[in-house]
Amino acid sequence: MISIQNVSKWYGEFQVLTDCTTSVAKGEVVVVCGPSGSGKSTLIKCVNALEPFQKGEIIVNGTSVGNPKTNLPKLRSQVGMVFQHFELFPHLTITENLAIAQIKVLGRGRDEAEAKGLALLERVGLKAHAHKHPGQLSGGQQQRVAIARALAMDPICMLFDEPTSALDPEMINEVLDVMTELAQEGMTMMCVTHEMGFARRVADRVIFMDRGHIVEDCHKDAFFGSPRSERAQQFLSKIL
Ligand code: ADP
Ligand code: MG
Secondary structure, eight states, X not given: OEEEEEEEEEETTEEEEEEEEEEEOTTOEEEEEOSTTSSHHHHHHHHTTSSOOSEEEEEETTEETTOTTSOHHHHHHHEEEEOSSXXXXXXXXXXXXXXXXXXXXXXXXXXXXXXXXXXXXXXXTOGGGTTSOGGGSOHHHHHHHHHHHHHTTOOSEEEEESTTTTSOHHHHHHHHHHHHHHHHTTOOEEEEOOOHHHHHHHOSEEEEEETTEEEEEEEHHHHHHOXXXXXXXXXXXXXX
């Protein structure tokens, strides 16, 4: 579903990604972890073309992301993205937040878009909040709305960038539960997260990044059992 081949990227003189190669199969859940500044956000932003890269190739479901001829709005509509800060539209109701991209990008009618949004709200346990504005919801609720909004586009895969890092501890699990259900339903997912409990329970593979390199890329049992690199061992010893 996602193939990342020898990708390198620079911000000016600074090389942020060095020769990164990995892939995510259909239905696979991959957790990306590593120290702050190691390039995790940049790597997943390259996957849906929110950031350009200078070397290598990324292919999502047969479409080359770096190819200038690729229809990027279409690609982005197929790749769901959930950020640390929910990025909901504050002036719109939850219903409108869920409908707007379906209408503007996919050309769905308002009734269809709102019905789809409501069904997804129900799935994340928030149907009763449809008429509210984002500011009236807790952080955990807003993040569940953000996930529902991404799902409303019928994505072929989902990217998560530290979706629980901005949340109070008691709200983390409600978001991880939604992500776990998605994984169990077979969604292809690439998740930047430091929630190692989630990684152990839900991930198929773990990628560990350090200073722009993919240092480990292995089955989760191998990662948690005996990471090969010293850097990953140190990282795990600090957060577990
Ligand atoms: P992570 O998500 O692992 O914390 P990032 O991908 O956000 O790491 O950033 C990797 C490195 O790239 C960091 O050193 C960061 O300071 C730098 N960086 C990120 N975005 C930019 C940018 N727009 N311009 C210049 N440097 C950036
Ligand atoms: Mg980041």
